[in-house]
Amino acid sequence: MTHFVTDKCIKCKHTDCVEVCPVDCFYEGSNMLVINPDECIDCGVCIPECPVDAIVTDDAVKNILDLEDSRLTDEQKTFKMFYNINIEYSGKWPNITVRKDPLDTAEEYKDKKDKALYFSENIE
Template sequence: MSSVVTSRCFGCKYTDCVVVCPVESFFEGEQMLFIDPEICVDCDACIPECPVEAIYAEDDVPPEEHPFIALNAEMAPKCPPIVSKKAPLAAE
């Protein structure tokens, strides 16, 4: 099980979450972040750090957001890792 970034991140891409991740499981897409479920250790440290409440524990992902479970697994390996805070898209 892992944490999952959902639709609320799209177009915002806040990165407060990446600096608290102990295993560097975040990856940066053009419009949102993704968590690699193969790396995530399910510590939940990132969940309270997201200012738009886009991150959920996999078991808590709302039904309408379930496609993002597979999307994170698909996209994380295709994107570069992100480990430091950047300005969000919402602020650009």
């Protein structure tokens, strides 16, 4: 089991989680973070550090990864998409190990739903 970052991180990008990670498995894009699942040791110390609850275990997707999207709920589709985004972009974005200030948009977007449309492939 591993952890991954969901769309709740988008436009917030709190980085409190990176300071507590013992294996430095977080990677930084322009408006969110991702976790490299091959590096994550499933310790869970990052989960309570995220003020927007953007980090979840892969239990949220393990039973749906092989299912066609037409059989999934919207929430399951989003989890599956962001699980795959974590895998892909942890191999493209730079590693982050030191806390930074959240984005200027963090307060405005902290409670917004369905933030996937704001996902950016760009590096900071």
